[in-house]
Amino acid sequence: MSGDAGHGAASEATDASGEVAATLTLADWRRTIGSLYADVRRISATDPAAALDRWRAVREHLFREHPQSPVPADRRADFRAHHYPHDPALRFDVRVEPLGEPEAPPAVAGAGALDFGSGAGALDFGSAGAGLAIDLPVSAGGVMSFRRFGAVRIPFPDGARRLEVYWMEGYAGGLFLPFRDATNGTETYGAGRYLLDAAKSADLGGDLQAGTLILDFNFAFQPSCAFDPKWACPLAPPSNRLNLPIRAGERLT
Secondary structure (H helix, E strand, O other), X not given: OHHHHHHHHHHHHHXXXXXXXXXXXXXXXXXXXXXXXXHHHHHHOOOHHHHHHHHHHHHHHHHHHOOOOOOOHHHOOOOOOEEOOOOHHHEEEEEOEOXXXXXXXXXXXXXXXXEOOOOOOEEOOOOOOOOOEEEEXXXXXXXXXXXXXXXXXXXXXXXXXXXXXXXXXXXXXXXXXXXXXXXXXXXXXXXXXXEEEHHHOEOOOEEXXXXXXXXXXXXXXXXXXXXXXXXXXXXOOHHHEOOOOOOOOEEOX
């Protein structure tokens, strides 16, 4: 009996030690990403290309080496991130405007329900664009609450497109800008990519007095669930689907 008790105590100590280590590695991951985006904002002010090089190099290292990498452990050693060539024309400084009436989302091939196979199954956004509060479906099932607070109109070379900007209501809070485009499902993750996710320190900056945000699609990144379905990622709603390909940022291959 005493042997069983001792074994249980040892197991509990091991579990507690593992939880401490996991929590500290998560803190380190967030600290590193926060420092990275601080560097990106500083370097981008004079040299966006150099900032992009820095962003890619640090993320590549984290994907392969960090215990909190979203890449499964057995794939990390050989992992290589893939990116589109840098396109300076896809960096914008845009004003955040009041929402007004929601616009009808553009027609995009494959838009509507998303199928995650053995993961969340088919996800249908329905009328998710109505009202200021919005619950975005999550890749692993369930929803996550956000607030629609503004929109940006981005002057792409092929014509202006509108994207909504969200504030995450729970968790750590913060700006959130997901989007889908015509590359999804072939060149990029099928459920879209993120441009801003300030809860995870992914924030490219802006001008408070001018009411603007910097949106540089060269820094568009795939959510963690693109690497492993165990991660839960909120997905871009119909209002943030672009009916054109965005060939900048991270890609699948």
